[in-house]
Amino acid sequence: MAKQTPTIDEQLRRLEEIRQQLEAADRPIEELVALYEEGMAIAKQLREQLTSIRQRIITIGGQTEQTDTAQPNGD
Amino acid sequence: MNEHVLTVSLLTQAISQVLEAEFPLVHVLGEVSNYKRHQSGHRYFTLKDEGAQIRCVLWRGRAVPFELQDGMQVKVRGRLSVYPLQGNYQIDCWSVLPAGIGDLYLAFEQLKKELAAAGYFDPERKRRLPRLPQIIGVATSPSGAAIRDILTTLERRNPAATVVFRPTLVQGAEAAEDIARALAELESFGCDVIIVGRGGGSIEDLWAFNTRTVADAIFRARVPIVSAVGHETDVTIADFVADVRAATPTAAAELCTPIRREDILVWLDEWTDRVRTAITDRLDSAAVLIGDFLSPTTYRMLTIHHEHLRYQLAMCIERLRAAALRTAETCLQQQEQLQSAITLLHPLGPLDRGFALIERDGRILSANEQLAPGDELRLHRRRDSGVASIISVFDPVYQRVLHNGETDSHH
Numbered sequence: 001m002a003k004q005t006p007t008i009d010e011q012l013r014r015l016e017e018i019r020q021q022l023e024a025a026d027r028p029i030e031e032l033v034a035l036y037e038e039g040m041a042i043a044k045q046l047r048e049q050l051t052s053i054r055q056r057i058i059t060i061g062g063q064t065e066q067t068d069t070a071q072p073n074g075d
Numbered sequence: 076m077n078e079h080v081l082t083v084s085l086l087t088q089a090i091s092q093v094l095e096a097e098f099p100l101v102h103v104l105g106e107v108s109n110y111k112r113h114q115s116g117h118r119y120f121t122l123k124d125e126g127a128q129i130r131c132v133l134w135r136g137r138a139v140p141f142e143l144q145d146g147m148q149v150k151v152r153g154r155l156s157v158y159p160l161q162g163n164y165q166i167d168c169w170s171v172l173p174a175g176i177g178d179l180y181l182a183f184e185q186l187k188k189e190l191a192a193a194g195y196f197d198p199e200r201k202r203r204l205p206r207l208p209q210i211i212g213v214a215t216s217p218s219g220a221a222i223r224d225i226l227t228t229l230e231r232r233n234p235a236a237t238v239v240f241r242p243t244l245v246q247g248a249e250a251a252e253d254i255a256r257a258l259a260e261l262e263s264f265g266c267d268v269i270i271v272g273r274g275g276g277s278i279e280d281l282w283a284f285n286t287r288t289v290a291d292a293i294f295r296a297r298v299p300i301v302s303a304v305g306h307e308t309d310v311t312i313a314d315f316v317a318d319v320r321a322a323t324p325t326a327a328a329e330l331c332t333p334i335r336r337e338d339i340l341v342w343l344d345e346w347t348d349r350v351r352t353a354i355t356d357r358l359d360s361a362a363v364l365i366g367d368f369l370s371p372t373t374y375r376m377l378t379i380h381h382e383h384l385r386y387q388l389a390m391c392i393e394r395l396r397a398a399a400l401r402t403a404e405t406c407l408q409q410q411e412q413l414q415s416a417i418t419l420l421h422p423l424g425p426l427d428r429g430f431a432l433i434e435r436d437g438r439i440l441s442a443n444e445q446l447a448p449g450d451e452l453r454l455h456r457r458r459d460s461g462v463a464s465i466i467s468v469f470d471p472v473y474q475r476v477l478h479n480g481e482t483d484s485h486h
Contacts, residue, residue, distance in 0.1 A: 007207070007209050008207055008209070008235055008339070009205070009206065009207040009209075012207070012339065012342070015343075015346055016346075018350065019346060019349055019350050019353070022350050022353040022354055022357070023349070023353045025353065025356070025357045029357065029358075032354060032357055033354070036350060036354045039346075039350055040347075040350075043343050043346060043347055046339070046343060047340065047343055049235070050235060050336050050339055050340060051340075053234050053235045054234055055226075055229065055230040055234040055236075055238065056237045056238065057226065057237075057238045057239075057240060058237065058238070058239045058240070059239075059240045059241075059242065060239055060240070060241050060260060060261075060264060061241050061242070061256075061257065061260050
């Protein structure tokens, strides 16, 4: 599973970080404006993602019908 | 002595024939001891009571509904067989059943005690569930209500999470092994949390979840495990080892989605409000802002421009003030002129210059009215008034008498 794009959780944490930095306001205004714009873009993207997403179900493996399959590694 | 001598093999063969012919089917009750599960899958144990013991074998493929444990009371069903190589006899078991529900509980309590001692249930090793798992693993039967409940609950609360479903045997001889495999497969798939469980059933149905195999699998897992076995009242060993025990499959799905999609959307709205307020507050402190934000040159230019505008404004005010003053002076002059005009027109004005007003019969005489001898007139001057009688009346041009005093006065 390649995880290129940040997860929802990562994005939420980033937003929380941005909010704290903007509220602390202890950086030059250029940086604050850049943070604000970054945050707004993330929030917009997240909102779109969340409202459009559908549940994805992947089925893996499967139960074996025979009950006496030899086990390669017992305990 | 000429005894009949037998070889060991022949004797053993004879014993074997006797025993196997005599005991083709036995039901034996006893306590399990020396239980061993061989690499090959065959299981060996000794069945004993206070006075005797007998070896037993349970070949691979012969299912038991639970994991045998030393000390368990069981009822085995099988036939007697002889193992010539070791010179012993044993029960070749077809099935092993618990001698009573009480023994299952005993087995349960034993394993529980053992695992507790080994630290399997320690609260310190319980992991917290991720607040927003990306991939949720599910190990349960494909045919039960459990999988349906889990999938619908996960979809309702957080459809953003991918569900990886591993259909799993949850009942029967192979269930414990299959559950253990399922957990390993789901973990290697990259699940952030795994739900393992099944719907309700009898203690035998749920037994796989009371086995050491499943307990070990949960214990070894590197991702948090949520157990959901049976109903709320059913508690299995798996529940004790799991990081979180859910009362039902639905509850397990809820525990894996502590933050719902709606929660995130509401949070995003609040976030937007707070961040907007923060940036606006910052932008409002303009004095500091301009110093930081603009280049020194731009700042200086703006300052100069600002000064220039201020100068222009001051000039405008000055001009307005001058204009207003001029207007006021003009007004004053005009007012004085009007004042004198009014003074001239005032009926009493001429009195100041020595003229008098003449009143006859209570009113001022106009220029067109004529005097008549005998008129009693009142003369009004600036400072005094007096009464006079007309003796005679003259034509002002020819200085001749128009009327004499003897004519009658009129009223």
